[in-house]
Amino acid sequence: MDSDARHALLADVDRVCDLVGTTLGPFGTNKLVVESGGRVTTTASSSLLLERLELDDPATTLLRDAATDFRDERGDGSTRMVLLTGALLSQADDLIERGLHPTVVARGYRDAFDVAIDRLDARARPLSLVGAERVAETALTGTRNPATRRHVSEAIANAVTDASADDSVDGGRASVDVVARIGGVGDTELVDGVVIETPLVSEAMPRRQRDAGVALLSSTVDVPRLGGATDSSERSISLDVDSFEDRADIGAYERDQFRRTLSDAAEAGCRFIATQGAINDRVKTRVADAGITAIERVDDDVMRRLVRNTGGQVVPTLEDATPETMGTADVGFERLAGREFVTVEGTAERVYTLLCRAPDPRSVSAFEASATSAISATFHALADERVVPGGGATEIDLERSVREAARGTASREQLAMEGFARALTAIPRQLAASAGLDGWTGVLRLRVAHTEGRSSMGVDALSGEIRDVLDADPVVEPRRLQRDILGAATDLAVQLIRIDGQLSASDLADDEPTPPVQ
Structure with a gap:
């Protein structure tokens, strides 16, 4: 595949990733999807958006399938995975245009990933310092009412903790179901059964x-x-x-x-x-x-x-x-x-059921998806018992670690590692932008704070400010889920940048039929 074809392939995927990435966070933008049959959908759900988009390009279809599989297996984090994949591909495209071979980029990304994972493990905190309800509240982006968020998050944390303590439950996200219907938000309740x-x-x-x-x-x-x-008789009877x-x-x-x-x-x-x-x-x-x-x-x-x-x-x-x-x-x-x-x-x-209420059909769908994500995030946190600061604080910290490691690398992989570090800033930049802040200004402020040793400074999208996300009302995410997001995005990006040709399976036959053996 020549450079123009590869650039076009990566550009298509990058556009989809940017589109999906804008739905990140509690103030992620809505999308009005008009399908060819005239069906109109308004959604801020990345999974629903990818499902509704009519994607024909094989690379974008691969991206959609990967995001769907991630959502099905982990239950949360697919939006961040897609956004990070797009950022990694954008950086890789620039590096390849500057003459770096895709194999070198892939090796550099793998080295950077190893550094990021080591740093992620080192900065993780015990879940007991913040509590499972804080993990649920961070992931519960379907409502912005503080009282509702607190009430629903506590219900989710109690149910998931109870289900996780039962040895007969297999890690059990299936132990807590969500049923969302139209009604008053205050009527949301947790049902034992x-x-x-x-x-x-x-x-x-x-x-x-x-x-x-x-x-x-x-x-x-x-x-x-x-x-x-x-x-129930075993014999056939004829009357x-x-x-x-x-x-x-x-x-x-x-x-x-x-x-x-x-x-x-x-x-x-x-x-x-x-x-x-x-x-x-x-x-x-x-x-x-x-x-x-x-x-x-x-x-x-x-x-x-x-x-x-x-x-x-x-x-x-x-x-x-x-x-x-x-x-x-x-x-x-x-x-x-x-x-x-x-x-x-x-x-x-x-077995528990969270019976959610929202005032209109679109809100019902958003609330249900958000509550399902919060349940999954809480299960991940309880299974690992380790959390990391949210709001992009972890990504900025990982960026610093990868940059430092890159400076100690003498080979050409250094450029790819630096590209990996730059890609990590896509998440805090998008969170800042969706909260009404300037994205790049927010990233620069976070970099300064982390350089000064304030490594838990992140974006609080709900309050629209940059603050210490481990202070009052902590914003935290499961360490295990963060590892999975980094791993899935890196694997998918490496898979895509190493594509050197697009073939039609129907065109693989020889132009001239092989004569039969005499």
Whole structure:
């Protein structure tokens, strides 16, 4: 690939990174995305923005896939990862234009990354100095109301701490779910259990069940048909019916079988049914008459949470629901803001739901994404028990360390290390700009402060000032997440700058077919 083609490739990625990077922080700018079909989306979410952009270039598609994977695996930090990747690529493009080989740039970036990680580990502080709620509050950018931020952050910290202390929870971001709906922000609450937005299958069903046996099913609840899909017999049955009376007898037998199955389940303690299939209209009244509450069409994620929370097992049919396969929970239905919610408070693993409220659909989406990020950041902090100053303070400190290491490097990699250091300032510069400050002036002020030994000076975007972010109301981030962001951005940048050609897989065949061997 010639220099012009490489420059064009990196420039496309750099433009997307700059666009996504402006959404960083609590005052990140919104984007109005108008899709080709006429759909209009207003968002400050980097992941939603990348999803909505119609990217055809292979390099930008690779960037989007990397950001999506990072978000799925870590839950937070994808915006910073994309912004840092763009800054690294911009620096690399300049260095390559000045004659530095891409391999030298890649080696220099790797050396700089090692220096940055060593410094990051050295400056990390124990989580106990600030508390998990401060990590959650830093990541909770979906609301700027101080009281709401404090309330929601404390709820997240309590839930995540509780879930992390349970050995049966696998690091468990899945232990804390977020459900966001329209309503008053002050109504946001943390629920100990699984919250599902769904109506009862019948208004005649009980709305409260205490210490209920929970049957978790994977198929439709209906009267079984002899030889049909809902029949549990292993043999296929073929019936030759000649009269109306025979048909009526078969129908009576099937209904009697369902009544016995329902009665057996109720006697075994079943008081709540959650099925991934449907509950047929002709049996809803019978289920309600048996004193059983039921919901239908439960998706896979909710079913997994119900399994963990109630201790039950997913079985095919109601006939398979036994005391050994059923879980236990308190179940309640209530209507909030015109919507039906069921709350399942199980007795097995601790599972929480943060029920968020926001005044309009766009705010609901932003609040939900922000709360999900705060949950993930808190899990990272509790897993590692180490944090670093936020607000760009850590990036400025790492920049100084990498620059010092570069000055002691005699090879050409020194230039690449200096480029890596300059790229690190993209994050504090963007935070300062989004807070209403001049980006470069903010970086210079931070550099001066860090040179004077004030290494925890950073940008407080909410207050719009540069201050010691470890003082009152600390702004802190998980060390482990910072390591992952640096690593992912460096790997992606190195991968892209080492591309020397773009090939179409359909054009790899020889122009002339190879003659057959005689």
